[in-house]
Amino acid sequence: MTAKTKHNIVIVDDHLLFAGSLEKLLESFGEFNVLFHAKNGSDFQQKLKLAKMQPDVVLLDINMPVMDGFETANWLSSYRKDIKVLALSMDDDEETILRMLRCGANGYLLKDIHPDKLREALLEVIHKGYYHSEKVAAALLQSLNPAKEKPEHRLKENERIFISLACTEMTYKEIAEKMNLSPKTIDGYRHELFSRLQIKNRVGLVIYALKHDLYRIQ
Amino acid sequence: MTAKTKHNIVIVDDHLLFAGSLEKLLESFGEFNVLFHAKNGSDFQQKLKLAKMQPDVVLLDINMPVMDGFETANWLSSYRKDIKVLALSMDDDEETILRMLRCGANGYLLKDIHPDKLREALLEVIHKGYYHSEKVAAALLQSLNPAKEKPEHRLKENERIFISLACTEMTYKEIAEKMNLSPKTIDGYRHELFSRLQIKNRVGLVIYALKHDLYRIQ
DNA sequence: ATAAAGTACAGGGTTTATCCCCTTGTGACT
DNA sequence: AGTCACAAGGGGATAAACCCTGTACTTTAT
Structure with a gap:
């Protein structure tokens, strides 16, 4: 396979070692060629504009400082729809997967x-235009089936505030x-949330x- | 460099792709040879005991399920002191660095x-027995300054267990x-920890x- | 060698906070 | 008129938090 026929890849990840x-x-x-690295979304924007070759696929980390994966995917899907985005994350949370796909990954x-x-995955994205692992496919199906949604986990604004104060x-x-x-x-909020979220005490909350990222340490 | 003179490395990380x-x-x-991977501490224990060649250095991730980096380093430093441990983490928290070094990294x-x-870093660990980046060296110096030390935050084993159960x-x-x-x-542990860590209730704990990474979500 | 000090575990008793059940008043919307 | 969402209350059981005390065993000092 010559350099010309290799697929061009760009890696966007803040962990240099990775x-x-x-x-x-x-x-x-053997069939891929890495054009360049970027350590976050805005670094990627700059380097992409200066690059003489355009990538076929961008391997995009989600957790980054400055401009994260969601923003970057969103920007790229409006800027150049032909460049494919393959999101990389440690997070198998359904919400995150769907959000990333909605951002154009x-x-x-x-x-x-x-x-x-x-x-x-890279070859599938290049040839078929998309790639979905078993887990992602399952998340997609779940989201299409409204019956399987968990409406009891939808929180009102006061409930969110209460939880973060708790x-x-x-x-x-x-x-x-x-x-x-x-x-x-407050006692009512507590009781309602305990039964809806199936928890037993304040530590559970x-x-x-x-x-679920309703409160963040530090 | 022949295979015999290469340095043998083992990688312990739950992220297969990484x-x-x-x-x-x-x-x-060119100068290293990877003997095997393990996806957590206990997987590493098993594979190490079966391996025909022993590693010179173990590249050890801290955040792992089942048996994390701290436990693994602790175990290895008592089991085989000649195998060097190089800890790998995204966390630049001073506490974490020191705790890992105290565990024998x-x-x-x-x-x-x-x-x-x-x-x-690998070559230094092999030849000098240790490696310290600027950041780690700084953390070490800080810890040597007795004025800034916090001995009240040193925890006994039972306290650690109690905290994670709490x-x-x-x-x-x-x-x-x-x-x-x-x-x-337990009431005594609780009282002791509340006053030493200056917290008011179980949520604070x-x-x-x-x-401080004594308990991890999921 | 023995007294003094320290550490780990365990107890009694009390106050405060949490947790749970059941009920009520008030608007708002069909 | 009905029921729905929301805020509020009474009463009571359980858990958490805070006292202070005591025993056994180890470490350290003299």
């Missing part, structure tokens, strides 16, 4: 897959004061909040 | 370093049963645990 290693892996497959890969899967050292009484509500109303 | 890529990077340097590398630094929906009574201790002893 990006560099990934390049070696792609080279070892052509495929979604978990970082804990076998290296051979990456080759398979992740602090405040007592329920103090939370009530802060929200200008009666402690008894904190864990739920952290899992 | 581990596989890293292997290609190491191969490209011979060096600490951030995942966002340049690939060439990895080669440098991050679940278990009551203190259930935690006591699980640890084969009286509920009153959960937040502390998550900040």
Whole structure:
């Protein structure tokens, strides 16, 4: 395979070590050529505009500082629709997968897959225009089936505020004061959330909040 | 360089794609030979015992399910002190770096370093027995300054276990049963930790645990 | 060698917070 | 008129948090 017929790839990831290693892996497959690296979305924008060759596929990390994967995919899908985007993430959360696909990604890969899967995914994205692993396909189906959705996990604004306050050292009484509500109303929120989210106590609520990004440490 | 004179490396990381890529990077340097991968600490234990060749260095990820980097480094430093450990993490938190070094790691590398630094670090660990980047060296110096040390944050093993159980929906009574201790002893642990860590209630303890990586979501 | 100090575990008793059940008033919308 | 969402309350059981005390065993000092 000559250099001309190789598929051109760009890697966007803030972890230099990973990006560099990934390049070696792609080279070892023999049919790919890495044009350049970028350490975040805006770095990618600049380098893409200056590049003399355009990539066929962008391997895009989601968790990045400055301009994350969602923003980058969104921008690229309006700027150059012919460049395919393969999202790379450690997160197998359904919400994240769907959000990334809605931002225009052509495929979604978990970082804990076998290296051979990456080759398979890249070739599929190039030839078929999309790639979906079993997990992603399952998430897609779930989202299309409204019956299987979990409406009990939809939260109202006051519930979100309460949950994030419950992740602090405040007592329920103090939370009530802060929200200008009666402690008894807070008691009602608590009881309602415990049964809807199937948790047993306040620690369960904190864990739920952290899992679903309703509260962030530090 | 013949295969015999190459340095033997083992990679312990739950992200298969990263581990596989890293292997290609190491191969490209020419002076390293990857013996095997493991996806967590206990997987590593098993494979190490069966392996016909022993590694010179273990590249060890910190964030893993089942048996994390701390536990693994701890185990290895008592099992085989001649095998060097180079910790790999995205976390530049001072606490984490020091904890890993206390667990017996011979060096600490951030995942966002340049690939060439990895080669440098590996060679230094092999020849000098340790490697410390600027950031790690700075953290070490800080810890040597007794004025800035926080001895009240050093935890005993039972305290660590208690804290991670306090991050679940278990009551203190259930935690006591699980640890084969009286509920009153647990009450003592709780009181001691609240005053030492300057927190007011169990939620504070959960937040502390998550900040300092004593408990991990999911 | 023995007293003093420290550490780990466990107990009694009390207050406060959490958790749970059941009920009520008030607008708002069909 | 009905029911729905929301805020609020009464009463009570359980868990969490905070006292202070005691025993057994180890470490350290003299």
